[in-house]
Amino acid sequence: MTHAPDPFETLEATLGDRALYPELEDVYLGWAAIAPASTLVRAQVGAFLSDYAKGGLSGFGRWLGQRARLKERAAAFVGAEATDLAFCQSTTQGIIALARSIDWKPGDRVILFDGEFPANVTPWQRVAVDFGLELVTVPLAPFFRSHEEGLAALSHELRKGARLVAVSAVQFQSGLRMPIEAIAKASHATGAEIFVDAIQALGVVPFDVGRGTDAAIDYAATGGHKWLAGLEGAGFVYVAPERVAALEPRMAGWLSHEGALDFLLAGSGHLRYDRAVRKSADFLEPGAQSHIGLAALEAGLAPLQHLGPGAILAHVQTLHDRYEAIFREHGFGSLRTEEPEGRSGILSFECPESVDPIALQHGLRDDGIVVAIPDGLIRVAPHWPNDLAECERVAKALSELL
Ligand SMILES: Cc1ncc(COP(=O)(O)O)c(C=O)c1O
Known part of the structure; x- marks a missing residue:
């Protein structure tokens, strides 16, 4: 994939300077809810719309390279490779896609935390019903007292056996940053995997998926419309490379196949329904996406990388x-x-x-x-x-x- 030239190479951003947000309300303290749009977001979305105004298909082609560049950028931001990521619409959509793709066995236990944002609860409740899983809830209060106390409470549940721990990197109410590395290590030590809802962390807290380390996160998801400073409708999912092969293609769509676009681009005789589903995280991009949202997301992310x-x-x-x-x-x-x-x-x-x-x-x-x-x-x-x-x-x- 050839990447489009980077329009953010020379951007200027200074901590405490709202020059990129000239229209922002007087004192905006709502970043954990919805990000305002910067001048960079407006310019990038404007350029996107202008290309689509000239022609949808030509616009699509012109912005392919931007998405490849965004994937590299987002991957670098979380310590991953571009091939580990799939774009998604929102944290919820990402969690649903992952939760439904895991190769569950009936009776698998999933550990959740009491007090989490419901986006990181409902999808697990649904797969628990559909796949016969057991949900267990660990209170957040011990983590609030100290990481050691919280980890002890979690380890107590992990020792009983668990398939997955699902946790937010930062709790939406209290702002408590969870000890993700330690949770990952404790989970792996008992054979469990870890999923991280990263939306309240990414962009404001250093966050690394720990690829290839003993504290590696297995799965993560985020929307782009909070601290990442994009707009609603675009985010991404991370899948550790060692976890991809085991995922079931339950969420596959027409764009999940090998050579999915051949029948549209490569002349006659390519329309087939037996193509394999890709064994890479991006099989979770099943069809058309919010490409305008992905344009905005890159413009949100660029200053964060810069700072x-x-x-x-x-x-x-x-x-x-x-x-x-x-x-x-x-x-x-x-x-x-x-x-x-x-x-x-x-x-x-x-x-x-x-x-x-x-x-x-x-x-x-x-x-x-x-x-x-x-x-x-x-x-x-x-x-x-x-x-x-x-x-x-x-x-x-x-x-x-x-
Ligand atoms: C921890 C957490 N997860 C998820 C969400 C939202 O999920 P989505 O991106 O699906 O709207 C929020 C807040 O809106 C949140 O605080």
Whole structure:
């Protein structure tokens, strides 16, 4: 595959500088929900639309190389090879595709965590019904107290035997970063595999699939519309190379076959229905995809690669330090862990009894400040373009509202 020339080679992005987001709301702290569109995203989507306006088929051809380049970029971002990835629509679609492709045996045990975002629960519940699996739930509370305590609770379940552990790299409510390497090692030590929902980590927390190491992740999925700064409708799935062969082609579609496009490109006599399904992760790309979403995803990802997740996380932690002090002054309880390796892009607070989270969210909204309220917490989720001056706007707004 020839790659298109990289339009992001000379991009400029500086931590705390929102020049790429000129239209963004005053204080946008909603990155753990939905990313705003940068000027790079707008330009790339605009270029895509312009090519499709000239001709759908010619547009398709022109953007093939961009997707190959995006796959390389996304793979490099997570320590994988491009061949380990398949594009998908969303985290959920990725999880469903993986969950339905695993070669389950009746009675296989799957370990989940209580308090996870439902995207990482429902697909496992469905395959449990369809394939006769046993679901086990481990509480998150011990992980919150310490990684050691959490791992002990998990190991207790792993020792009873498990086929798979499904976990989010970062918990959507508390922002707790899970010890993925240690979970992977503990899982493998007992013969279990590990799936990681990476959407609350990728883009703001260093994340590596550990390909070929003893802490290797077996499967992962992410949407691109949060910290990866793309739009809804495009994300990717990772499958460790040693796991691909065992996957069942239950989710295969017309584009999953070897030589799938031959009958459209190579003249007559190629229309056949007996072509093998590819033994690579991209068999999970069964048909047409959101190519416009994939154009946006690359434009979201490029500045993150440029800045580096380590630097982004450090920047975000300086903002969290300030937000934590501000909210605590008003009697909010911080869910931020003391352990630096447990911290992420999400900082959440429990409201004091006198504060209604919905009313507070609306009040802040009227002041141009966007926060989320998952399960009644106040969730503050700044990213690389946010800066410290914004914290003082939030402090002022809180003082006026409370
Ligand atoms: C941990 C986690 N997984 C998944 C999702 C969303 O999944 P999807 O990309 O399918 O909408 C979210 C938030 O929306 C989340 O916080």
